[in-house]
Amino acid sequence: MVTEEEIKKGKVTDVYFARTVKILKSKGLDKVNVSMEVSAHSIPRGWSWGVLAGVEELANLLEGVDVDCYCMEEGEIFTPEIPVALIKGEYGKFAIYETSILGLLSQPSGVATTAAHVKLAAQGKPVVNFGIRRMHPGISLSIERASIIGGCDGSSGILLEELGLKPVGTMPHALILIFGNQAEAWKAFDEVLPEDIPRVALVDTYWDEKAEAILAAKTLGERLYAVRLDTPRSRRGKMVDIVREVRWELDSRGFKNVKIFVSGGLDDKKVKELSEAGADAFGVGTFITNAETVDFGMDIVAVEGKPRSKRGKLSGEKQVYRCPECFRMIVTRWGDRSIVCKQCGAEMEPLLKPLVIRGKIVRDKRDITDVRSRVLEKIEMVKDREIKVLYEV
Numbered sequence: 322m323v324t325e326e327e328i329k330k331g332k333v334t335d336v337y338f339a340r341t342v343k344i345l346k347s348k349g350l351d352k353v354n355v356s357m358e359v360s361a362h363s364i365p366r367g368w369s370w371g372v373l374a375g376v377e378e379l380a381n382l383l384e385g386v387d388v389d390c391y392c393m394e395e396g397e398i399f400t401p402e403i404p405v406a407l408i409k410g411e412y413g414k415f416a417i418y419e420t421s422i423l424g425l426l427s428q429p430s431g432v433a434t435t436a437a438h439v440k441l442a443a444q445g446k447p448v449v450n451f452g453i454r455r456m457h458p459g460i461s462l463s464i465e466r467a468s469i470i471g472g473c474d475g476s477s478g479i480l481l482e483e484l485g486l487k488p489v490g491t492m493p494h495a496l497i498l499i500f501g502n503q504a505e506a507w508k509a510f511d512e513v514l515p516e517d518i519p520r521v522a523l524v525d526t527y528w529d530e531k532a533e534a535i536l537a538a539k540t541l542g543e544r545l546y547a548v549r550l551d552t553p554r555s556r557r558g559k560m561v562d563i564v565r566e567v568r569w570e571l572d573s574r575g576f577k578n579v580k581i582f583v584s585g586g587l588d589d590k591k592v593k594e595l596s597e598a599g600a601d602a603f604g605v606g607t608f609i610t611n612a613e614t615v616d617f618g619m620d621i622v623a624v625e626g627k628p629r630s631k632r633g634k635l636s637g638e639k640q641v642y643r644c645p646e647c648f649r650m651i652v653t654r655w656g657d658r659s660i661v662c663k664q665c666g667a668e669m670e671p672l673l674k675p676l677v678i679r680g681k682i683v684r685d686k687r688d689i690t691d692v693r694s695r696v697l698e699k700i701e702m703v704k705d706r707e708i709k710v711l712y713e714v
C-alpha cells in the first residue's frame with residue numbers, strides 16, 4: 322500500500338506532472354505564480370448538487386507546501402462548474418500534488434454526496450453504512466468518515482472509535498448458523514453484550530421473515546429493539562410487501578414498538594419505497610461505499626495574477642457567494658465585498674475561505690458530528706429546490 326509519507330512527498334502523481342516540472346525548471350519557469358481552481362463538471366447519477374468531503378485531508382496534504390489554499394467548508398453543498406477550492410503559489414511547488422489533491426476530494430465527496438441522497442430518501446429515518454467490506458481496507462475509515470459527513474447515522478467499522486464515534490452493527494448469519502437455532506443465538510446476543518447495544522435480531526436465516534420476526538418478539542419480549550431483514554436475493558420477491566407484512570403481523574400481536582431494519586442491495590430509490598412501506602432503518606452498503614466519484618478537475622485560471630485559462634474555462638480568480646435564505650449562488654471575481662441577494666435581500670456569504678496560507682493550516686478542525694448536523698440542515702433546504710447559480714463579473 323501507498324504510505325501517508327509517500328503521498329506527502331508527492332509520489333502519488335501522474336508522470337506528466339513530474340515531467341512538466343522538469344521542463345519548467347530547465348527553462349526557468351517553475352517559479353511562475355499560478356492560481357488554480359478545483360471544480361466538478363457534473364455530480365454523480367445526474368443529481369443537481371453534491372456534498373464536499375476530504376477538506377481536512379486536503380489541508381493535511383498541503384501543510385508544509387508553500388501555497389495558499391482557499392476552500393469551501395467540509396460538508397458544503399456544491400453544484401457543477403463552480404469552484405470549490407482555489408490554490409495559488411509557484412507552479413513548481415505544487416504541480417506534483419494535483420493528482421492527490423483531486424483524489425482526496427473526488428472519492429470522499431462521491432461517498433458523502435451519495436450518503437446525503439440516501440439519507441433524504443429515508444425521510445429522516447436512520448441510515449447506516451454497512452459497506453466497508455466492498456472496498457480496500459486501507460481506505461475504510463476515510464469512506465466511513467465521508468459517509469457520516471453526508472448524513473449516515475453510523476457505520477460498522479470498529480476503527481470509527483478513532484473519530485470519537487461508536488460503530489453500529491447487528492449480528493451476522495454466522496452467529497445463528499453456529500448456534501443452529503435462531504432463538505438460542507438471539508438470547509446469547511442479549512445475555513453477553515452490554516446493555517447499550519440495541520437488541521436487533523436477524524430474522525431471515527432459516528424460516529420466513531414473518532415467522533422469525535414473531536419468534537424474535539416472543540423470545541426477547543420488551544428487550545427486542547428491532548428485527549433485521551437481510552433477505553437473500555433468490556428469496557426476495559417484493560421486499561416492500563415483505564416489510565408491510567412483517568409490520569402488520571408484529572402490530573397485530575402487540576409488538577408495535579419493535580422496529581424493522583432492512584439491509585441488502587439497497588439504493589436511494591429502494592430506501593424510499595421501503596420507508597413508505599413501514600421500514601424504520603436501513604443498512605446500505607455498496608451503493609454508498611462504492612459511490613461514483615465526483616469528477617473534480619484542477620485548472621489554471623490566472624498566471625502571475627493575470628486571468629489566463631484554457632478554452633471552456635472562465636478566467637480569473639473567483640469567489641462563490643451564497644444566500645443563506647434562498648440558497649441562490651453567485652460566482653464572481655475574487656475580492657472582499659458585500660453582496661446582497663437580489664431575490665430576498667439577505668447578505669450573501671463567501672464560501673471559499675482560507676484553509677492553508679503559506680503552508681500553514683489556518684482553519685480549526687471541526688467535530689465530525691457538527692459537520693454532519695450542518696449537512697443535514699442544508700440538504701433539507703436544497704432537497705426540493707433548484708439551486709440557481711448566477712455568473713456576474
Ligand SMILES: [Zn+2]
Nearest residue numbers: 644647662665
Ligand atoms: Zn436569497
